[in-house]
Amino acid sequence: xxxxxxxxxxxxxxxxxVAAILSTTALVxxxxxxxxxxxxxxxxxxxxxxxxxxxxxxxxELFNKNITNMMVIDAEGNVVDDYTAxxxxxxxxxxxxxxxxxxxxxxxxxxxxxxxxxxxDGHKVFIIPLRGVGLWGPIWGNIALKxxxxxxxxxxxxxxxxxxxLGAEIETPIFTDQFPGKTIFDEQGKFVSVGVVKGGLVxxxxxxxxxxxxxxxxxxxxxxxxxxxxxxxxESYEPFIKKQG
Amino acid sequence: xxxxxxxxxxxxxxxxxxxxxxxxxLNNPITVQVLGICSALxxxxxxxxxxxxxxxxxxxxxxxxxxxxVLRNGIPPRIRIIVQLVVIALxxxxxDQFLKAxxxxxxxxxxxxxxxxxxxxxxxxRLEAYAMSNKPWPSxxxxxxxxxxxxxxxxxxxxxxxxxxxxTIWGFHLIPQSFYELGYKNNxxxxxxxxxxxxxxxxxxxxxxxxxxxxxx
Numbered sequence: 001x002x003x004x005x006x007x008x009x010x011x012x013x014x015x016x017x018v019a020a021i022l023s024t025t026a027l028v029x030x031x032x033x034x035x036x037x038x039x040x041x042x043x044x045x046x047x048x049x050x051x052x053x054x055x056x057x058x059x060x061e062l063f064n065k066n067i068t069n070m071m072v073i074d075a076e077g078n079v080v081d082d083y084t085a086x087x088x089x090x091x092x093x094x095x096x097x098x099x100x101x102x103x104x105x106x107x108x109x110x111x112x113x114x115x116x117x118x119x120x121d122g123h124k125v126f127i128i129p130l131r132g133v134g135l136w137g138p139i140w141g142n143i144a145l146k147x148x149x150x151x152x153x154x155x156x157x158x159x160x161x162x163x164x165x166l167g168a169e170i171e172t173p174i175f176t177d178q179f180p181g182k183t184i185f186d187e188q189g190k191f192v193s194v195g196v197v198k199g200g201l202v203x204x205x206x207x208x209x210x211x212x213x214x215x216x217x218x219x220x221x222x223x224x225x226x227x228x229x230x231x232x233x234x235e236s237y238e239p240f241i242k243k244q245g
Numbered sequence: 246x247x248x249x250x251x252x253x254x255x256x257x258x259x260x261x262x263x264x265x266x267x268x269x270x271l272n273n274p275i276t277v278q279v280l281g282i283c284s285a286l287x288x289x290x291x292x293x294x295x296x297x298x299x300x301x302x303x304x305x306x307x308x309x310x311x312x313x314x315v316l317r318n319g320i321p322p323r324i325r326i327i328v329q330l331v332v333i334a335l336x337x338x339x340x341d342q343f344l345k346a347x348x349x350x351x352x353x354x355x356x357x358x359x360x361x362x363x364x365x366x367x368x369x370x371r372l373e374a375y376a377m378s379n380k381p382w383p384s385x386x387x388x389x390x391x392x393x394x395x396x397x398x399x400x401x402x403x404x405x406x407x408x409x410x411x412x413t414i415w416g417f418h419l420i421p422q423s424f425y426e427l428g429y430k431n432n433x434x435x436x437x438x439x440x441x442x443x444x445x446x447x448x449x450x451x452x453x454x455x456x457x458x459x460x461x462x
Contacts (some may be wrong), residue, residue: 002321010321014328020334025342032346040349056349158353165290165410165436218431 038089040158048142048156049118049125052148064088069117072096074184075110077239096110098131098233105236113236118144127155128237132229135221139170139229145184148239152194155179157226167222178213184234186211193234196227246458255380264386268394270456275398277459280366283457285445286401286438288358292415295403296352296396298358302393306368310376310388312336316376318402329372337362367395391402402444410435 002010039056044055054062064086067221070093072081104111116127117131125150130141141157155176162168169175178201180209182194192211197204201214215223254259274280281302288298313320313333320328341359344352352359362368371391376384407413409432412420420429434440453459 002323007321007324010319011324011327014331018331020336022338025339029342029346033342036345036349040353163290164288164294165406166356218437 017073021207023140024128028152038094041094042089044156044158045116045127045129045142046118048127048154049144050119050154051120056092066118066120067116068119070094071117073115073237073240075105075112075236075239077237077241077243078242080112096129098129098140100237102232102236111236113233113240115237115240120153123147128233129191130157130229130233130234131189132225134162134170134225135167135219136163139222139225141229142228143179143230149244150183150185152182152184159222162222163219165218166216169216169219170226172224175213175216181210183210184230191235191238193231195231196223198223224235260327261383261386264383265390265393268298268387268390270394270452271459273394273398273452274391275369275395275445276368276452278367278370280370282366282442282445284358284361284365285395285402286441287361288355289399289406289441290410290436291401291407291413292400292403294355294358295399297355298362299354299392299399301340301359302362302365302367302395303389303431305333305340305362306371306392306395307385307388309333309336309368310371310384311381313372314376314379314381314384321379325377326369326373329369329381333368333372334363367391398445398448401448405444406435406440410440 002064036056039059041244042059043054043056043180046059046062049066051066067088068084069081070088070091071079072093074080081092083093088094093116096112096114098114101111101113106206113118114129116129118125118127124147125144126147127144132139137160138163139157139159141155142203143155144153145151145154157170157176159168159170162170179194184193186192186207195208195212196215197212198215201209201212204212268274271277275282275285275396284298284302309329309332313329316328316332337359340362341352344355365459371388375387378386404414407415408419412418412425412431
């Protein structure tokens with residue numbers, strides 16, 4: 001039969017060979033994947049502000065044409081970095097790792113946030129990138145606010161691994177079309193975010209309805225994740241928004 | 246002597262054709278071998294992910310069968326399961342990386358399920374039952390056949406679930422708006438995994454009542 005030595009040699013050679021194949025594949029394909037990720041992010045940002053017909057081919061061009069400023073904001077609401085030139089995919093705001101920044105926030109360290117400014121139909125639209133957790137993995141998205149910093153223009157969501165047909169429905173129009181027109185501050189100017197509720201929006205008190213959307217049946221944890229993500233991220237912008245008011 | 250006979254066997258001899266067709270019915274991986282049920286429940290809420298999943302599983306079963314069959318005489322039996330898993334994992338990761346680099350949309354659609362092909366029981370089932378003891382070409386066909394058999398059931402279940410659960414097929418609305426106005430409602434139960442189990446049960450029932458030889462004593 002096979003000696004122990006043979007088994008060890010066989011396993012070692014197999015594993016090294018497989019590792020070599022995998023790292024080569026990963027290295028060769030990385031530039032393509034990074035580019036896909038960046039283009040996808042641009043499409044998502046533009047879509048949240050209501051731009052239509054953005055596809056993988058024209059995303060970079062439209063992004064540079066329509067985005068007027070890529071800002072970085074600190075936790076006190078001061079603008080610490082502006083970027084208005086071309087090549088906006090190289091700006092600090094575009095490359096900001098929101099996951100790390102939100103982690104810094106959760107442990108009480110100073111953190112920075114990104115905000116993208118778009119000129120749409122003569123008005124400024126302010127886009128805030130989002131990141132949170134769903135059921136199986138991270139969820140993310142963009143929320144676009146009018147220049148009153150209160151009314152939602154549109155949203156886009158994305159996810160790594162939510163269940164197709166259930167939690168993954170957060171990225172479909174059925175869910176995202178509920179957001180335009182909602183407000184993140186109430187009549188008294190208090191921050192309320194946009195919540196996601198079960199059991200039907202119509203059954204909620206009338207005064208709360210402008211700040212709520214319907215959750216997805218069978219996608220409760222993902223829906224809760226969306227609500228939590230909106231609250232957690234948007235509240236970090238409150239100091240900045242208060243300064244604009 | 247027997248070896249030279251084998252070499253002269255045509256690529257698509259009746260025996261090899263049978264490898265391709267028998268998993269479609271009498272030896273179906275899902276309904277007869279009862280393998281791969283978990284992913285059949287998870288990806289069949291919509292047609293599109295079910296289809297891409299079926300294609301990916303077919304590619305991975307076919308090529309892992311081929312690779313293991315080529316290696317079969319050198320694999321030490323005591324670590325054969327590990328070797329099989331390493332080969333499967335290698336193929337799945339490579340497929341996933343290619344999807345991410347060149348068909349980003351599809352990769353986004355499938356998300357976690359490509360990675361979960363590694364745990365699909367059909368793959369290891371076929372490697373153990375077939376590729377470890379057969380030549381590369383028949384093993385490759387066996388992998389293809391089982392991938393098709395798996396995909397066929399997946400698409401049948403996904404068709405019913407998407408039509409009655411969401412009123413769409415492949416994302417297009419099929420049930421006219423007037424039905425909804427008359428009070429028709431999408432069946433929310435259809436999009437939940439238990440319904441997939443019930444549908445697969447019904448498919449198994451129909452299949453067995455038509456093929457009495459499948460019924461155990």
